[in-house]
Amino acid sequence: MNYNLNIKKGFLPNEKVSTATTLKRLMSLIGIERKNLYIAMAFIFLNSGLSLIGPYLMGHAVDSFVVTKQYDGLIKYSIILFCVFCAALVSGYTQAQLMGRVGQRMLYNLRNTIFGKLQELPIDFFNQNKAGDLISRVNNDTDKINQFFSQSLVQFMSSIFTMLGAGIFLLSINVELGLAALAPAIALLVITRSISPWVKNRNAKNMKSTGSLSSEIQESLNNFKVIVAFNRRDYFRKRFDEVNKENYQTAVKAGIANNIFTPVYGFSSNVGQMVVLAFGIYLIAHGQFSVGLLISFLAYINQFYNPLRQIAALWANFQVALAGWDRISQILQMENNLTVQESDVKEESCCLLSFRDVSFSYIPGNDILKNVSFDLERGKTYAFVGPTGGGKTTTASLMARLYDPTAGQIILNGADIRSLDASTRTAKIGFILQEPFLFTGTLRDNILYGNQCFIGLSNDELMDELKEVGLEGLLERFDGGLDAEIKSSGDGISLGQKQLIAFIRAVLRRPDLLILDEATANIDTVTEQLLDEILKKLPKTTTRIIIAHRLNTIESADEIFFINAGAVTKAGSMEEAVNLLMKDKRES
Numbered sequence: 001m002n003y004n005l006n007i008k009k010g011f012l013p014n015e016k017v018s019t020a021t022t023l024k025r026l027m028s029l030i031g032i033e034r035k036n037l038y039i040a041m042a043f044i045f046l047n048s049g050l051s052l053i054g055p056y057l058m059g060h061a062v063d064s065f066v067v068t069k070q071y072d073g074l075i076k077y078s079i080i081l082f083c084v085f086c087a088a089l090v091s092g093y094t095q096a097q098l099m100g101r102v103g104q105r106m107l108y109n110l111r112n113t114i115f116g117k118l119q120e121l122p123i124d125f126f127n128q129n130k131a132g133d134l135i136s137r138v139n140n141d142t143d144k145i146n147q148f149f150s151q152s153l154v155q156f157m158s159s160i161f162t163m164l165g166a167g168i169f170l171l172s173i174n175v176e177l178g179l180a181a182l183a184p185a186i187a188l189l190v191i192t193r194s195i196s197p198w199v200k201n202r203n204a205k206n207m208k209s210t211g212s213l214s215s216e217i218q219e220s221l222n223n224f225k226v227i228v229a230f231n232r233r234d235y236f237r238k239r240f241d242e243v244n245k246e247n248y249q250t251a252v253k254a255g256i257a258n259n260i261f262t263p264v265y266g267f268s269s270n271v272g273q274m275v276v277l278a279f280g281i282y283l284i285a286h287g288q289f290s291v292g293l294l295i296s297f298l299a300y301i302n303q304f305y306n307p308l309r310q311i312a313a314l315w316a317n318f319q320v321a322l323a324g325w326d327r328i329s330q331i332l333q334m335e336n337n338l339t340v341q342e343s344d345v346k347e348e349s350c351c352l353l354s355f356r357d358v359s360f361s362y363i364p365g366n367d368i369l370k371n372v373s374f375d376l377e378r379g380k381t382y383a384f385v386g387p388t389g390g391g392k393t394t395t396a397s398l399m400a401r402l403y404d405p406t407a408g409q410i411i412l413n414g415a416d417i418r419s420l421d422a423s424t425r426t427a428k429i430g431f432i433l434q435e436p437f438l439f440t441g442t443l444r445d446n447i448l449y450g451n452q453c454f455i456g457l458s459n460d461e462l463m464d465e466l467k468e469v470g471l472e473g474l475l476e477r478f479d480g481g482l483d484a485e486i487k488s489s490g491d492g493i494s495l496g497q498k499q500l501i502a503f504i505r506a507v508l509r510r511p512d513l514l515i516l517d518e519a520t521a522n523i524d525t526v527t528e529q530l531l532d533e534i535l536k537k538l539p540k541t542t543t544r545i546i547i548a549h550r551l552n553t554i555e556s557a558d559e560i561f562f563i564n565a566g567a568v569t570k571a572g573s574m575e576e577a578v579n580l581l582m583k584d585k586r587e588s
């Protein structure tokens, strides 16, 4: 399945999705903060209304009291105006507080949702997308949306309300003058509509290159030891410089696009004001307009065009947020294709696991396994051997349903593996990967990872459990025993020790099927014998699969399978397996 975010059809960065659709999707994430958003909107509305009353009152005061020299009403109007300003202050503060909270809550929800989605997606998704780019989407792109919601949206909404209100006042004072004042704004609307997709696209390109930059940093930091060992610092510096340069260039282009609104809006505001002033003076000269009304009118023109200038800057922020949201919704719309499916297979069998005509390919048309069939009985030990890249890990991954076969069926415990839910399936399988996964914490934390049923045990009780499966001897390889500190990167402990932790973790759960993929490649022979003893102590029904290149590791196997060129064949004895390997080497 195609999970590549950068080439997935229907999710291209420059794909046209209407602003209304994008906003609708975005609003669905506000969740419980929706109520606060509406309250904040009401305050924004109130605040804009209050700031609109001011000029009207002032114009009225000039015409009623100043022009007619009746100053007694002025004090009353001043008090009313002061109260209006105080109410505007309170509503302004409340709206900012509420919107700040909505923005933060939205960021929190958005990051949780996107991280939750990442947890749901299959391994194929992570094979096809770079971790650095995903991190950038979770961190950087969500923050762009938050910035818009918590900082810009308040100004955006209040600017729109103020503008609309001022527009209504302008038209109601004098229709002709009002229309003349609003004409440049209509031209602006058309311009904005036509250049917005271009602005959004430039921002999307910039975010994509920020993702590439993040991937580059992640890759070089992960491989720093190799970079130093091979003295390839210059090579990585050059690679970084290239991606950094691309990021710089896309940022400059996005900046140019974002800044285009401000001067254009400024220009049309000035034209609007000029038109009103000229036309207004003309009307006064012909006795069709009063000075007080012109003062109110000019104030409303300001109230109309100042927010419009602000919207110019905010509109750019809005396009950045929309571009970020597009990149995030690409992930949110991904579906895990490894769903639990109905199955009519229900059989009693001595086999724990069977492959029936299984084919598999990572890339369509390039089969790694072709029509493979074999059975694994309960309680037996199997060895998978074969040349590098022959398909051993792939076969084991299919057993743990890390991928689904492209054709055929895998039967686990008499049921199609696709019909088992994740917890039932994983409880039956212990998988030790070639590269063990560790996280920051103690040895105990790392052992209990995936063994939830032991979490409530004290260290002594856990030791008893470990003794029961013969694992306690392995703890001696760690200073501090169960409390030994482990770092996520595994720095500070050897590769062999990492493999021991993975071994303890997988064996402690006493799985029905234990898969060891090169799990002892870095372990000394004495410890390896100890591991052999532990494996023998596992319940009689546990089936073991050992994938190994070292032939001594597979000596104890009941049966050996040779995996290469899409086929899985029974090798019978160890001698036969060695012959097959030698033959394969000669042929290649």
Ligand SMILES: Nc1ncnc2c1ncn2[C@@H]1O[C@H](COP(=O)(O)OP(=O)(O)OP(=O)(O)O)[C@@H](O)[C@H]1O
Pocket: 127, 362, 363, 368, 386, 387, 388, 389, 390, 391, 392, 393, 394, 395
């Ligand atoms: N994620 C992937 N995407 C595309 N091809 C892959 C992927 N993982 C493995 N392959 C390819 O599938 C083939 C089988 O790989 P696999 O890891 O199963 O071999 P293996 O026998 O376990 O090798 P080794 O002994 O080196 O561990 C190889 O040609 C490999 O390049």
